Amino acid sequence: MQKNILKSGIELSELGLGCMSLGTDVQQAQKIIETALEAGITYFxxxxxxxxxxxxxxxxxxxxxxxxxxxxxxGTKVGNQLQPNGDMVWNPSKRYIKDNIKHSLRRLGLEQLDLYMLHGGTIEDPLDETISAFEELKQEGLVKAYGLSSIRPNVIRYYLENSQIEVLMSQFNLIDNRPEMLLNEVREHGVKLLARGPVFKGLLTKNYEQALAQKFAKGIFDYDAASLKDTVSALHDIEPELTALSFSYLRSFDVLGSIIVGASSVQQLQENVAQYNKEIDSININKARSIVKDLNYTQHLK
Structure with missing residues (x-):
């Protein structure tokens, strides 16, 4: 499997396993992770x-x-602090980040974490304080590299210009192509993109009709329900393997670090691996891109 290299030298498998959907059954989770390793996936x-x-x-x-x-x-993430009453609060403070890494390392059974990411962020955060926390963790040898998970352009740009982030995680797929507006800036700073949501809640899979009915009945972004259905149907006409089409679209960008796919079963993961291994030619990728709308982020710009 293709490996993409970060500034620190860390090599990410181009298909990564998003572990959120593994569940709490250890035996089932082990089967999924072993399947991932057998397929060449090395980023978790x-x-x-x-x-x-x-x-x-x-x-x-x-x-x-x-x-x-x-x-x-x-890779793991920090910033959402669980309260004793079960509520979640946002906490990007240096104290919390540097304290929380100890708990994540203990749970993961590691002495050093490969990749630590801020799990969100707003422009009102104590940005320089947050950045200094990650920089100190690198200096202390507790993390090899750090990054940002965000879809807010103002936050992303601040980190690109004022930190040493190595990855940016954002939802990115053929329909939600908003990250394209930031790719030149991401590239200029030597940052790699982690594309989450590549199949967009099932919309870019063989079950797209079910996803349209159950999850996108009111449309999404600049698409009403009818135009979204027409667009996805047109993509299907170009390439029936919609997941392979979306993966190939993402792989066409040189800033890609890894496509993050979730899996709650071995079969689901095997299907994603098969779709990753099916390369779509550039002609069809360009055709697909030409029929979807050019989307841009409209909030959190300043």
Whole structure:
């Protein structure tokens, strides 16, 4: 599988496993992770809030069995603080970030984390304080690299210009192509993109009609329900394997670090791997791109 290299030298498999959907059954999760490894997936993405920390524990426990391998990369996220009453509050403070890394490392069974990401962010955050927390964690040897998970252009641009982030995670697919407006800036700063939501809640899969009815009945973004249905149907006419089409579209960008796919079953993961391995020619990718709307972020610009 293609590996894409970050500024720090970390190599990400171009298809990464988003671990949020693994569930809490360790045996089932192990089957999925082993299937991923067999397919060449070496990047595993989790977060401290997934199943209230249990996800990190499961991922850490399973991958610990493969600790002799040097190609496995684990990324997790911080910023959403769980309160005793079960509520979630946003906390991008240096104190919280530097304290929370200890808990994530313990749950993952690691002494050093490959990739630590801020799990959101607003322009009202203490941005320089947050950045300094990640920089100090690098200096202390607790993380190899850090990044940002966000769809807010003003936050993204601040981090690109004022930090040493190595990855930007954003929802990105043929329909939600808003990240395209930022790709030149991302490229200029040597940052790699982690594309989450590549199949857009099932809209870019063989089950697109079901997704249209159940999840997009009112449309989305600049699409009303009718225009969205017409557009996805037109994409299907170009290439019936919509997931392969979306993956190939993402792979056409040189800033891509990894396409993050979730999986709650071995079969689901195997299907995603098969779609990743099916390359669509550039003519059809360009055709597909020409019939979807050019979307731009309209909020959080300043």
């Amino acid at each position: 993405d989790t977060a401290d809030i997934y199943d209230k920390g249990v996800n990190e524990e499961i991922v850490g426990k399973i991958l610990h069995q493969y600790q002799q391998r040097e190609d496995i990369v684990i």
